[in-house]
Amino acid sequence: KQEVTQIPAALSVPEGENLVLNCSFTDSAIYNLQWFRQDPGKGLTSLLLIQSSQREQTSGRLNASLDKSSGRSTLYIAASQPGDSATYLCAVQFNEGGGADGLTFGKGTHLIIQP
Amino acid sequence: DAGVTQSPTHLIKTRGQHVTLRCSPISGHKSVSWYQQVLGQGPQFIFQYYEKEERGRGNFPDRFSARQFPNYSSELNVNALLLGDSALYLCASSRTGRSGYTFGSGTRLTVV
Numbered sequence: 001k002q003e004v005t006q007i008p009a010a011l012s013v014p015e016g017e018n019l020v021l022n023c024s025f026t027d028s029a030i031y032n033l034q035w036f037r038q039d040p041g042k043g044l045t046s047l048l049l050i051q052s053s054q055r056e057q058t059s060g061r062l063n064a065s066l067d068k069s070s071g072r073s074t075l076y077i078a079a080s081q082p083g084d085s086a087t088y089l090c091a092v093q094f095n096e097g098g099g100a101d102g103l104t105f106g107k108g109t110h111l112i113i114q115p
Numbered sequence: 116d117a118g119v120t121q122s123p124t125h126l127i128k129t130r131g132q133h134v135t136l137r138c139s140p141i142s143g144h145k146s147v148s149w150y151q152q153v154l155g156q157g158p159q160f161i162f163q164y165y166e167k168e169e170r171g172r173g174n175f176p177d178r179f180s181a182r183q184f185p186n187y188s189s190e191l192n193v194n195a196l197l198l199g200d201s202a203l204y205l206c207a208s209s210r211t212g213r214s215g216y217t218f219g220s221g222t223r224l225t226v227v
């Protein structure tokens with residue numbers, strides 16, 4: 001069964017710190033990996049999309065890396081701000097050879113940035 | 116451009132009833148997917164449609180069904196509602212289905 005795991009489940013850090021969120025997945029045959037942010041009771045906001053042929057993507061203070069061979073991705077947040085407080089979700093689109101093409105999500109990392 | 120729009124935003128239903136949720140994708144996006152998210156968990160894949168055909172189905176009972184219309188909008192139907200169907204239902208659209216997804220704000224379904 002294809003699974004996505006996120007570590008840690010929760011994280012609380014002071015404002016201004018750099019931090020890393022981790023995502024691991026069980027199968028290297030993927031189309032892409034996408035990081036999302038979810039605020040309480042809201043939908044998902046896409047942060048970064050990494051295609052299977054790419055190693056990393058950057059957007060502002062965010063950088064995401066992808067290592068298919070080891071089944072890992074990291075989301076790096078630089079100079080964290082209280083507005084970054086949210087749940088961060090990692091989602092993988094596995095290549096099932098014509099089967100279901102849905103995203104498989106981790107359970108998320110609940111991030112709190114202390115002012 | 117409008118994002119992915121879902122309706123209604125909130126819904127309360129009684130056990131055994133039927134519900135229809137609606138989704139309009141971003142203009143130019145031909146793929147729509149549906150997800151169920153219960154509190155404290157990541158979203159779970161229900162269905163994916165591309166060019167009006169079902170491309171994939173997650174591990175959900177036959178009480179769940181969906182369809183995509185010629186304008187690429189979509190409906191998710193759930194029959195014989197159970198208390199456990201209470202969740203946030205998310206719709207996502209993609210240009211091709213393998214090019215990254217944009218999510219709507221979701222429909223909060225409460226079954227009492």
